[in-house]
Amino acid sequence: MSTAASSEAKESNSKANATVYRMVMKKHLCPFGLKSVDLLEREGYDVEDHQLTTREETDAFMEKHNVDTTPQTYIRGKRIGGYEELRKYFGKNVKSEDETSYRPVLAVFAVAALLALAVGWMLGGLFTIRTGELFIAFSMSILAMLKLQDVESFSTMFLNYDLLAQRKVPYSYVYPYAELLAGVLMVAGAMLWLAIPVALFIGTVGAVSVFKAVYIDRRELKCACVGGSSSVPLGFTSLTENLMMMGMGVWMLRYYFGG
Structure with missing residues (x-):
């Protein structure tokens, strides 16, 4: 958004009037309409809230104003548009679908740490040392949960770079279950004879695959570490996840052998 447009928004929001047309039906309450009203109120506007309560009323509004969607916001008689356009008007960041974001990974590690x-x-x-172990085990479990939300999408993205999955496609479906199994068992400190080799195996294969794709082949890919809809770039974060699993597997050997 240009500086001039941003200045215009700030200058015009001193208790100015804004009009919002939004859908409020028995079986559908438009969330973007609610967000538009809330944003305007937080920016200091007096909002005239026009609620479109039927499909016919909504269609008539869109035809009259030559628009394809609701909500629609008007400020001082000028049409701003929908919620995303309103955010742009106020200089708010609007994330594009292809925009890189590390927020999902940071959220996982923050929750695991807490x-x-x-x-x-x-x-x-x-x-304590046990707190550090739990952090890694919780991180593995949460990352696995995110992958399991849509295993099909995860496997599609995973096949872009994992060397074993490219040879044996079923491995791309097994991986998130194996990661969850290892993470949960390490939280419990149980069945380490199973958890350790699983973590070592998937961690090692993953680390080698990521290193080859990113640092040898120089490919620019999205990481499947937080699921198939991830906007996290493949690279350091993915490598860290796999190295954590490898390190945890090696570390837990001391418990297995009574060290």
């Missing part, structure tokens, strides 16, 4: 600290607090030792 869970690990919470359990550590409950066990009487906040910053």
